[in-house]
Amino acid sequence: MGAYAARRLLSVVFVLWAMTVLVFAIxxxxxxxxxxxxxxxxxxNQAIADLEARLGLNDPLHVQYWRWFSGLLAxxxxxxxxxxxxxxxxxxxxxxxxxxxAGVSIVLVAIxxxxxxxxSAVHKGSLTDQGLTLGQYFFIAVPEFFWCILVIxxxxxxxxxxPATGYTPLAEGxxxxxxxxxxxPVSTLVLGLIAHVSRLVRSxxxxxxxxxxxxxxxxxxxxxxxxxxxxxxxxALLPAITVLAVDVGILIGGIVxxxxxxxxxxxxxxxxxxxxxxxxxxxxxxxIVITAVYALANxxxxxxxxxxxPRIRVSGSAA
Amino acid sequence: xxxxxxxxxxxxxxxxxxxxxxxxxxxxLAAIGPWITxxxxxxxxxxxxxxxxxxxxxxxxxxxxxxxxxxxxxxAHHSLLMGFGATAISLAVGVPLGLLxxxxxxxxxxxxxxxxxxxxxxxxxxxxxxxxxxxxPGLLKTIVAVGLVYVxxxxxxxxxxxxxxxxxxxxxxxxxxxxxxxxxxxxxILPNAWPPLIVETALRVTFAILLGSALSFxxxxxxxxxxxxxxxxxxxxxxISEAPWIGLAPGLCLCLLLIAVxxxxxxxxxLLDPRLRGRGH
Numbered sequence: 001m002g003a004y005a006a007r008r009l010l011s012v013v014f015v016l017w018a019m020t021v022l023v024f025a026i027x028x029x030x031x032x033x034x035x036x037x038x039x040x041x042x043x044x045n046q047a048i049a050d051l052e053a054r055l056g057l058n059d060p061l062h063v064q065y066w067r068w069f070s071g072l073l074a075x076x077x078x079x080x081x082x083x084x085x086x087x088x089x090x091x092x093x094x095x096x097x098x099x100x101x102a103g104v105s106i107v108l109v110a111i112x113x114x115x116x117x118x119x120s121a122v123h124k125g126s127l128t129d130q131g132l133t134l135g136q137y138f139f140i141a142v143p144e145f146f147w148c149i150l151v152i153x154x155x156x157x158x159x160x161x162x163p164a165t166g167y168t169p170l171a172e173g174x175x176x177x178x179x180x181x182x183x184x185p186v187s188t189l190v191l192g193l194i195a196h197v198s199r200l201v202r203s204x205x206x207x208x209x210x211x212x213x214x215x216x217x218x219x220x221x222x223x224x225x226x227x228x229x230x231x232x233x234x235x236a237l238l239p240a241i242t243v244l245a246v247d248v249g250i251l252i253g254g255i256v257x258x259x260x261x262x263x264x265x266x267x268x269x270x271x272x273x274x275x276x277x278x279x280x281x282x283x284x285x286x287x288i289v290i291t292a293v294y295a296l297a298n299x300x301x302x303x304x305x306x307x308x309x310p311r312i313r314v315s316g317s318a319a
Numbered sequence: 320x321x322x323x324x325x326x327x328x329x330x331x332x333x334x335x336x337x338x339x340x341x342x343x344x345x346x347x348l349a350a351i352g353p354w355i356t357x358x359x360x361x362x363x364x365x366x367x368x369x370x371x372x373x374x375x376x377x378x379x380x381x382x383x384x385x386x387x388x389x390x391x392x393x394x395a396h397h398s399l400l401m402g403f404g405a406t407a408i409s410l411a412v413g414v415p416l417g418l419l420x421x422x423x424x425x426x427x428x429x430x431x432x433x434x435x436x437x438x439x440x441x442x443x444x445x446x447x448x449x450x451x452x453x454x455x456p457g458l459l460k461t462i463v464a465v466g467l468v469y470v471x472x473x474x475x476x477x478x479x480x481x482x483x484x485x486x487x488x489x490x491x492x493x494x495x496x497x498x499x500x501x502x503x504x505x506x507x508i509l510p511n512a513w514p515p516l517i518v519e520t521a522l523r524v525t526f527a528i529l530l531g532s533a534l535s536f537x538x539x540x541x542x543x544x545x546x547x548x549x550x551x552x553x554x555x556x557x558x559i560s561e562a563p564w565i566g567l568a569p570g571l572c573l574c575l576l577l578i579a580v581x582x583x584x585x586x587x588x589x590l591l592d593p594r595l596r597g598r599g600h
Contacts (some may be wrong), residue, residue: 027453037453141577143529145536146570149552149559153567157560253444257533261556272537275452283452283543289444294442 001306008302013297018318019291020072023284024065036279068284077285087281089287090270097167098259098266102251105186109193109247113242117201121209122228132198139195144254147188147231148261155184165263185262193247199234200243203234205285206212236307249294335380335586341382341579345572358386363543369562375576378384378568382558387568394569395410400575401462401531402524408466409527410520413473418504420474423514431474438471447530451539458547461540469523476519480512487511504566514591521584527575549572 035051052058056067071078079089098135120129132296153286156164168177208214209232217231218224256268263269267286274283348355364384372379378387387545399406420431438446450464484490486510504552532549541547543554548569555566 003506007346011436015437018437018438019441027448137578137581141581142574143532143536143570143577145533145549146552146573149556149566149570153559154561155498156393157563249442252442253530256444257536260537271448275448276538287449290445291441294445298440319513 004306005303008299012051012299015022015295016288016292019288020069021094023287025087027280027284028061028064034280038280047055049208063166072285072288080282081279082277082282083279087279087285090282091285094265094267094270095289096284097264098255098268101182101185101189101264101266102248102255104182105189105193105251106244106248108186108190109197109251110240110244112190113197113236114123116198118205118233118236120198121205124206129202132202136195136199139191139197140250142192144188144192145257145261148184148258151184151188152261159278165261167264171190181262181264185264188258189251193250196247196250197243198238201236204239205232208232208236211235224264237267239303241301241308242303245298248297248301252290252294276287332586332589333539334582336591337432338579338582338586341575342583345395345579346399347401348392352392352395356386356389356392358389360385360546365383367559368583372564379562379564381555381562381565387565390546391569391572392547394551395533395572396546397458397541397547398528398532398549398573400458401404401465402580404462404529405465405469406470406520406523406529408463409469409473409523410516411458412466412479412560413470414509414512414516416470417474417477417479418508421478422500422504422508423483428478430504431476435471435474435568439475441512443526447534448539451534456539456542456544461534465527468530469527472523472595473516473519476515477512480515481508484508503588504580505560518584518588518591521587522581523584525581525584528573528577 034057035055039047039051056064059067068078075088077091078083080087080090083090085203116132120132123129148294150212152164153159155162162180164184167181170178209228213231214227214232217227222230252268255266256271258264259266260272266288271283271286273279274286320551362385364380366384367376367380368382368384370376370380370384376386376388378391381387381390416431416435420428446468450467454460472581481504490507491501493503498507514517531540532547535547535549536553538550538553541550543550546569551569551574552566556567558565
């Protein structure tokens with residue numbers, strides 16, 4: 001187990017390092033000068049030369065990379081080009097707010113998705129099962145950005161129950177004001193994912209219910225409740241861990257869109273802002289932080305999976 | 320009670336045919352769209368701006384008085400191009416890579432598969448954003464970016480399929496005849512690898528359309544005055560309370576297309592590979 005964990009941790013470190021190379025390479029090696037890209041097509045030569053000198057863009061690439069990379073290691077993301085303040089604090093503040101959104105969402109997805117999946121599998125063919133299956137088709141296919149528009153239209157414009165956009169810090173608006181701004185973004189984020197998780201849990205639960213060990217448990221004369229809870233459920237839930245890790249990736253994509261629509265000042269909106277305004281330090285730092293979050297979520301899922309599934313502990317490989 | 324024995328039927332499932340008909344209809348409308356639009360999709364008519372849906376303007380008009388129905392029609396081909404174009408790119412790049420990795424075990428496989436592992440460990444949207452962030456946005460760039468995002472998955476599937484097939488007797492026979500790598504991959508492996516690849520491709524199209532239109536929505540796809548559906552929805556946001564039809568029309572069309580494509584993908588999967596049933600993404 002220790003060796004497996006160490007190897008997975010090493011691969012996370014490698015992924016993060018490779019991402020720094022990839023981000024740096026794409027930003028600096030593409031045709032066109034970086035200063036030109038930032039200042040736009042009407043910039044004077046003098047302005048471009050000044051900016052290149054200020055950002056050290058005339059240094060050899062490996063020197064520039066090392067300056068940026070060693071800064072990252074020390075927790076320094078460089079100066080934001082548009083905000084006149086270090087990029088680091090901007091990124092951390094945004095990450096904190098996104099983490100709230102993502103944390104609430106993933107907990108809801110896990111609880112509701114697993115519950116709906118189990119319910120569907122145990123009551124296979126019932127009206128609720130058919131309704132859930134139909135709903136899944138629908139929720140998986142509807143794009144998040146269109147959901148945002150629909151919920152804003154319904155709950156903010158027509159019913160007027162909730163604010164359409166914005167964010168109130170906990171200290172200013174109290175719990176109620178803070179939560180009001182979270183309801184619409186979170187519900188947009190979780191609908192598709194709940195459908196995804198419940199669908200996989202349903203099929204793995206069905207597989208477990210139809211398995212021989214469940215048949216054996218029933219043959220022993222155990223009550224159905226115990227059979228489901230002790231024998232079917234633990235085996236059915238194992239794949240759910242992997243699915244939830246995949247969903248963190250989808251959630252990150254959703255957060256970029258949802259934060260932009262709801263004007264929620266998190267990491268996703270910051271990233272889109274940085275891209276729109278060609279704020280390179282902010283953009284590069286934001287991408288590295290998002291990759292790190294995703295890699296750590298996957299690491300956590302793999303380790304949890306290994307702890308719960310003895311086969312991986314022994315053979316030491318996770319496919 | 321009479322016991323009936325289920326007779327296996329070799330007929331296309333009804334959901335699959337329904338999906339195919341809807342996708343086909345949208346593709347047809349997208350193809351002939353530019354010729355049948357009742358109004359010029361880009362023509363301003365300030366006098367008739369923000370009009371609700373009516374007999375003259377089926378889907379209403381937008382903030383510049385442009386006919387929303389004409390714009391939706393004119394924009395239909397974008398989503399299809401994104402879905403099928405991007406998937407074609409990921410097939411064209413991913414499948415050869417996967418086959419090569421399966422055939423040349425050793426360092427070729429090592430390099431390809433470590434690259435794939437790396438790309439898969441990045442969230443898909445981030446990869447797309449990274450590619451689009453540093454260049455002028457446009458339809459073609461969005462298609463290429465979305466296509467590249469899904470290359471690693473195609474490579475993985477192709478390699479796994481090829482590894483299974485390489486152990487088969489007919490490949491052994493071809494090797495014994497002295498056939499080269501190219502012949503074996505192109506003539507022995509590829510024709511037999513299609514069913515699982517078609518399944519993966521069909522499911523991928525939905526996600527390619529979703530990702531492509533989300534990137535357009537964020538402003539990283541076709542630019543105004545283009546009428547790509549994601550872009551139209553993004554542009555409708557300031558008018559959401561006074562003229563919700565501007566965003567609802569392209570949004571509902573996009574949902575219809577996505578549901579139909581998804582139904583086709585899942586129908587094909589059930590038809591070609593029942594073992595994979597219930598596996599998402």
